[in-house]
Amino acid sequence: xxxxxxxxxxxxxxxxxxxxxxxxxxxxxxxxxxxxxxxxxxxxxxxxxxxxxxxxxxxxxxxxxxxxxxxxxxxxxxxxxxxxxxxxxxxxxxxxxxxxxxxxxxxxxxxxxxxxxxxxxxxxxxxxxxxxxxxxxxxxxxxxxxxxxxxxxxxxxxxxxxxxxxxxxxxxxxxxxxxxxxxxxxxxxxxxxxxxxxxxxxxxxxxxxxxxxxxxxxxxxxxxxxxxxxxxxxxxxxxxxxxxxxxxxxxxxxxxxxxxxxxxxxxxxxxxxxxxxxxxxxxxxxxxxxxxxxxxxxxxxxxxxxxxxxxxxxxxxxxxxxxxxxxxxxxxxxxxxxxxxxxxxxxxxxxxxxxxxxxxxxxxxxxxxxxxxxxxxxxxxxxxxxxxxxxxxxxxxxxxxxxxxxxxxxxxxxxxxxxxxxxxxxxxxxxxxxxxxxxxxxxxxxxxxxxxxxxxxxxxxxxxxxxxxxxxxxxxxxxxxxxxxxxxxxxxxxxxxxxxxxxxxxxxxxxxxxxxxxxxxxxx
Numbered sequence: 001x002x003x004x005x006x007x008x009x010x011x012x013x014x015x016x017x018x019x020x021x022x023x024x025x026x027x028x029x030x031x032x033x034x035x036x037x038x039x040x041x042x043x044x045x046x047x048x049x050x051x052x053x054x055x056x057x058x059x060x061x062x063x064x065x066x067x068x069x070x071x072x073x074x075x076x077x078x079x080x081x082x083x084x085x086x087x088x089x090x091x092x093x094x095x096x097x098x099x100x101x102x103x104x105x106x107x108x109x110x111x112x113x114x115x116x117x118x119x120x121x122x123x124x125x126x127x128x129x130x131x132x133x134x135x136x137x138x139x140x141x142x143x144x145x146x147x148x149x150x151x152x153x154x155x156x157x158x159x160x161x162x163x164x165x166x167x168x169x170x171x172x173x174x175x176x177x178x179x180x181x182x183x184x185x186x187x188x189x190x191x192x193x194x195x196x197x198x199x200x201x202x203x204x205x206x207x208x209x210x211x212x213x214x215x216x217x218x219x220x221x222x223x224x225x226x227x228x229x230x231x232x233x234x235x236x237x238x239x240x241x242x243x244x245x246x247x248x249x250x251x252x253x254x255x256x257x258x259x260x261x262x263x264x265x266x267x268x269x270x271x272x273x274x275x276x277x278x279x280x281x282x283x284x285x286x287x288x289x290x291x292x293x294x295x296x297x298x299x300x301x302x303x304x305x306x307x308x309x310x311x312x313x314x315x316x317x318x319x320x321x322x323x324x325x326x327x328x329x330x331x332x333x334x335x336x337x338x339x340x341x342x343x344x345x346x347x348x349x350x351x352x353x354x355x356x357x358x359x360x361x362x363x364x365x366x367x368x369x370x371x372x373x374x375x376x377x378x379x380x381x382x383x384x385x386x387x388x389x390x391x392x393x394x395x396x397x398x399x400x401x402x403x404x405x406x407x408x409x410x411x412x413x414x415x416x417x418x419x420x421x422x423x424x425x426x427x428x429x430x431x432x433x434x435x436x437x438x439x440x441x442x443x444x445x446x447x448x449x450x451x452x453x454x455x456x457x458x459x460x461x462x463x464x465x466x467x468x469x470x471x472x473x474x475x476x477x478x479x480x481x482x483x484x485x486x487x488x489x490x491x492x493x494x495x496x497x498x499x500x501x502x503x504x505x506x507x508x509x510x511x512x513x514x515x516x517x518x519x520x521x522x523x524x
Contacts, residue, residue, distance in 0.1 A: 018141055022199055026141060027153050029195035030134040033097055035157040036185050036192070037127045040104070041069065042165030043181050047173040054178065055113040068117050069124035070423060071228045075221050076128025077416045078271045081409030082213070083129055084136070088204040089408055093133045094197045099126035101189030108182035132411035137200065139399065139407060152338015155392040160327045167324045170317035206405070216263050216270040223255030227420075231427040235434060271416075272409040275402065281410065283510040284398035285417050287503050291354065291390060292421035294499040297429030297492065298361060299326065299383075302376075304430065305489050309369065309482045318373075325377045329384030337388040345512045346393035346400075353390030354504045356382055361497035365490045369482050397510060429492060436488035437481075444480050 018026060044051070044065050051065065084092050103123035110116035135154055142150040172180050230248040237245050263269040276282045303319035314322065340349055360382045367375075395414070402410045448455055455476075462472035 017143060018199065023141065025195055026199050027138065027150065029192050029199075030093075030138050031154055031157040032188055033093070033130050033134050033192045033196075034154060035160070036100070036188055037130050038157070039165050039168070040123070040127065040182075040185065041073070043169040044069075047169050047178045047181055050173050051116070051178050055110075055116065057113045064117060065120055066232075068120045069127075070232070070419075071225055072121045072124030073128045074224045074228055074416070074419050074423070076125045077132065077412055077419055078220060078224075079217065080129035080132045080412035080415075081272060081406075082210070082270050084133055084205065084408035084412075085208040085210065088207050089133050089137055089140075090196070090200045090204045092129055093137060094193045096126045096129050096133070097189055097193040097196070100130065101186055101193070104182045104185035104189065108179040129412070132415045133408060135395070135411045135415075136408040137196075140205075140404070141200075141203070146342065149335065149338040149342055151341060151392050151396050152335045152388070155338065155388055155395065156331060156334030160330055164324070164327065167317070167320040170315075170320045174317055205408075210268045213263075213266055213268055213270040216259060216266060219255050219259035219262060220270065223252050223259055226252035226255065228423060231423050234427055235431045239431065271413060272406060275406065275410050275413055278401050280400045280510045281398050281402065281414070283507065284394050285414060287350065287507050288394055288398075288414065289417050289421040290499060291357075291394075291503050292418055293425030293428065294361075294496045294503075295357065295387070295390075296422050296425040298496050299323065300426045301429050301433050301489060301492060302380075304433075305485055306376075309485050322373055322376045323380060325380045326383040326387070328381055330387050331384075333385050334388040334392060337392045341393045341396045346397045347507050347510060347512065349389050349393035350397065350507045351504050353386045353388070353393070354500045354507070356386030357390065358497045358500035358504070360386065361493045361500065365493040365497065367486065367490060369486050394507075400511070432495075433485075433488050433492055436491055437484045439484075440487045441481055441484035444484060448476070448480070 017023075048065060080092075087095075100123060103119050103126060106119040107116055107123060110119055135151075138150050138154055169181050172178070172184075226248040230245055230252060233248075234242075234245050240246055240249070260273065263271055263273050276285070303314075303323050306314040306319045306322060337349060337353075360379070364379050398414045399407065399410060458476065459469070459472055462475070467475070
């Protein structure tokens, strides 16, 4: 087949397009790198109690396994564009993949908690550039009219990874040892790095020896570190009732404000904030922030509710099984969403995804404590259809109008806002859920008095069954708490549904983009 670049691409690639077989291999390799990355962000979640017990630390301290990875990842993602210009995208991706593989191995062999923590920090730092650079490499090796399809394949791994993480982590931890949640990265990381280097070593991007923006880097590290710590520890520390959380918030706000001011005037900025002058990129980023916050808010709180309200029925593995249904249709729909993004106005596709999210959120906002596994599992299946139609066309929209030399910077910045949205959505949703639970529990308890006929009937029935007064009150208190958690969860889903509806209107503030105009005009 001919490898001449198509005329639709402007200004044209520096190399001929890869043959189909090599392009498939490259797509698989880059997708594998993304899958490992997003998998490791969530695979350790359900293993924290086991890891903490083996390494003799408290479960509360064990959560730093997640925090350390997220902080290092959040710091390194925004500077991916600068690193790509400094060292080349191909070289950067391969080096980061090999380092990620190495530190995955050291995580698995860690004999003490401090060594595991240090390995997770290094693993997170290496993982940061992998997602944005993999997307940039993929798009730069696909013709313009096929980039939506490429986004679909890439997005499929990004969609499925966070869902597979808790399930795979639970199964490995329950049936093998927790170390294997890290060891499984080693063979796949080596394959990913080798295939990418063999196919792209002669297609390195242009290198620019620009000076290091040390001031911008320092402000970014301090700001993101304090922001991540505030978001991660805020709920446990009662948020702004804690002097530590207030300090973290003030330092984060001050450092990030200075960072924006500095980067706006710096000749060689670490992060290309000028990309926000592009209307499509800005609208896509705003939609990603609030949409991802809402999405992960609903995804994270459900397994917490299952393990809190129904601990005898749902251990970490079964909670993962119950919520894994949100990834089923994502595997099938991701390539379809990518193909449609090449042919239709992506705003229609994003709106479809948001409306699916909204409809599912409203439909599950009327659940009760008698809900069974099948109802939980099947009610979340449509979420898997909404995610690729939200995420993939939105990613395509963010690149519309971005110059080829700015692709890596745009990918890193867009993925940075996604990462912040994920963290913020998790923390805020859990905080709202806990706060509303306390409110509803207090309200219900205020209605339960000695003169309440229902309470008198309950206590009499409990006595007939042989319960003591203390035992009856304990059972009643647990039921009230479960009802309060259920009402709070329903309220959260109701708010999430409205958030998705609002975003459906916001996305139409963007411009239609080139693919949409071609589809309308019949241009080929």
